[in-house]
Amino acid sequence: MRVKNLIGRRTATPPRDAVTPSHQILLRGGYVRQMGQGIFSLLPLGQRSRAKIEQILREEMDAIEGQEILMPVVTPAELWQQSGRYQAIGGELVRFDDRSGHPHVLNMTNEETVVDVVKANVDSYRQLPFMVYQVQTKFRDEPRSRAGLIRVREFIMKDGYSFHRTPEDLEAYYDRVLEAYKRIFKRCGLTQTVDISSDTGMMGGRLAHEFMFLSPHGEDTLLLCDSCGYRANREVVPTKRSFKPAQDEPLAEMQRVDTPGTKTIEEVATFLKTTADRCCKAVLFMTRDDKPVAGFVRGDMDLNQAKLRNAIMAAELRPMREDEFAQFGSVAGYFGPVGLDPEVWTMRFDRSILETPNLVIGGNEKDVHVTGFNLARDLEGAEVIDLADVVEGDPCPECGTGLRQSRGIEVGNIFQLGTKYSESMELLYTEEDGVAKHPTMGCYGIGVGRTLACVIEEHHDENGPMWPATVAPFTVQVCCIQAKKQPVREAGDALYQALLKAGVDVILDDREVGAGFMFADADLIGAPVRVIISPRNLKNDAVEMKYRVANADESLPTSLPIAEAAETIPKLVKKLIDAIEG
RNA sequence: CGGGGUGUAGCGCAGUCUGGUUAGCGCGCCUGCUUCGGGAGCAGGAAGUCGGUGGUUCGAAUCCACUCACCCCGACCA
Structure with missing residues (x-):
């Protein structure tokens, strides 16, 4: 290739819109051309680099006995209906009808498709274990794409799926994939990548790791322990600190107080001459089938939505709209746990609420709060769980040392899926003893374009x-x-x-x-x-x-x-x- | 989905408030000459449905209405 023929205009000035270094450089260097929100063409420079990353992926997947296949981008909705995800997943799954009116989806991940492929081709324990993978386009209609190739709607992903006779066999293979992933990111030059424990989210399953490229431009918050090496996504880090006051306090009686015009925690605390850590913060959501959910944390803390979602086994939670408060017996800004119908509301309380005495709660009435709330005394049968965000300095759940916080870009992830998909989609093989069994599955993804962007994030100058x-x-x-x-x-x-x-x-x-x-x-x-x-x-x-x-x-x-x-x-x-x- | 912002040549922008010849500037592009080791100089040149639709007007990039697109923050997110 000669530079004079190279397609891709390089410019001295970056487009004003680009903020993240990799985004600016991808545009300035003529690596990509944006076609729409979160949709890009790769020009020769970008495409060549992408091809090299994919080659590394293939080599490392082949090295752990992966077999490359290619599955379609479009899949009949029927498969997704079988797994239940057609209903469970929101608007990021693109659904459409073909000309004869049959519903289809654009694949955003391929568990359904791969199970269908395996169903038709595997029937004996003799064929297990195995892993198949592909490098293929995915589409997720993200509510908000951003930062060039870091968060897009259409992207290329390496996705692999393994099938095993036992959970133990999956675990052993999972460890091999984890090591392969480390080699992949090392070979790509991403030295600032760590594997962390993560939430399983919509994928289901029990154990999962994310590979995080550490960067201030990351969208996820990580907590790292420099002492014992513990590291995890904030979504799964349990809170270990104690919330009990230094000295025991006598319990006050509950008392209604007028608190005109105090909708935020800060306003209430100031008005009542107390502090945010003596207030009870309510965060309200609606489930997919419009049931109200309330999570309570102390006023000085943030509620972790993933923890709440997992605790109540909800597929999806959305913030409650202000106009919805009234129909469930409360008022925005004055929401409190006392006096609500437990048949209607799903309520969960963070341990900080249990351990902190004499809290201020909302009165479920405009301009009214209640002081002297003590959960153990005042609310029968309250369910106390871990709901709050861990913050920098909180004790490590493994060793108690203060945790360090960092931001990360998720470049890959691996899941132990178990039998979620093999059961829901009735994938069976015959065991040695002649009994039909569901194979245990794992799945393994790496975003190719995102990896490319992260390489630039780590390796660039002005x-x-x-x-x-x-x-x-x-x-x-x-x-x-x-x-x-x-x-x-x-x-x-x-x-x-x-x-x-x-x-x-x-x-x-x-x-x-x-x-x-x-x-x-x-x-x-x-x-x-x-x-x-x-x-x-x-x-x-x-x-x-x-x-x-x-x-x-x-x-x-x-x-x-x-x-x-x-x-x-x-x-x-x-x-x-x-x-x-x- | 909420908040904010931007749409004028490939890129970066001015012009819009206060309507008025042929819509400008810098970079880039083309031709020629001179240069030639960290984004050279001079001369000449090409390139625009002013995001779209409708309206007001003798006249619209400019005013009005609607609409589309993209960016940033938040919400959301395997």
Whole structure:
């Protein structure tokens, strides 16, 4: 490839809309073209890098006996109805009818499809265990896409599914996948990626890990223990701290108080001359079938929606609208647990409510609160669970050390699904003893485009990407300074052809442009190795070597005799790749 | 879904409040000359349904109504 023919406009100024570094660079470097909200075309540079990431994925999946298949993007709704997810999943699943009126979906994940494939092809324990995977387009109609390739609606994902005779066998294989994933992210140059325990969410199943690229631009909050190595998504970290006051307090009586115009915790606390940690915060939701749910945490804490959702086994919770409060006997801003119909409301209380005496609660009446609330005394049969967000400094659930908080971008995840799908979709095989059994399943995903974006997030400077050699669209760029001069052009062309022949991903810039322009442009292409051919260097029968990473290995040569360049450069590239892959 | 913002040439923007020749500027693009090691200079040139539809008006990028798209924050999210 020659730069002059490369499709993808590179610009000095980033589009104003892009905020995240990877988003800016993807646009500035002509890697992608946005077609709509969360929908992108990949241009040659982006596509080449994507292909390299996919190649790594394939190698690592094959190394753990994965078998690559390809499933369709469109699936008849029937399959999703069988698993129950057609009903359970909200608007992010795109549903549509074909011309004859049959409902279909755009796959957002492929458990249903893969179970159908396996059903038709597996019947004996002799065939287990196995794993199949694909690299295929997914569509999720996200309510809000953002940050370039980090959160999109249409994306390419590597998704794998394994089938086992026993949960123990799944667990053993799961560990192998976990190790494979670590190798994948290492080979892609993502050193800031950690595996953490996570919620199973809509996938179901019991054990799950997410692979998080640590970044301030991440959308998930992680808690890490520097002492014992515990790390988990905030959604699943249990609260271990005590909420009991330092000294025992006598329990006050419950008392109605007028609190005009105090809708927020802060307003109530100020009005009653107390603090937020002596107020009871109610967070209200509706289930999918419009049943009201209330979660209570102390006023100084945040309610963790995932914890509440899991505790009441709800598929989905949405915030209650203000106009819905009245029909369930309360008022927005003055909601309290006392006096509500327990037949109507599903209520759960955080341990902080149980342990903190004499709380302020809402009076379920405009401008009225109640003081002196003590859960154990005042509400019979209240269900106390862990509902609050853990925050930085809270004790580690494993060892008690203070936790550190970080943000992360989810680049991959793995689930132990168990028999959720093999049961709901009636997938059976015959065991050794002749009995039909549901196989135990695992599933394993990696977002390819998101991984690409994270590579840029980790490896860039103000001039553009600094690609790891393993996933660089081009590993070598040959720059011809003063390409108008025939010896320069000829030398550049000869080296380019020789490197191509040696199998190097090389791009040649023989445009008649100024050196400054050419170098700035090359920075946006981001090849790890740059070879400069110029009249000055030719005079010494040499080529000049530059590396996109400023502090690259000092053993790398800064110039080469031109006669040796074609032979030495492929070795340099291999050395750079080996350094990443270890 | 709520809040905020933006739509004018490939990219970045001015012009809109206060309607008035042919809609401008910078970058990029094309031609020529001179330059030539970190985004060169001069000269000439091409490129626009002013997001869309409807309306007001002698006249609309500009005023009015509706609408679409995208971005940011929140909600949401395997």
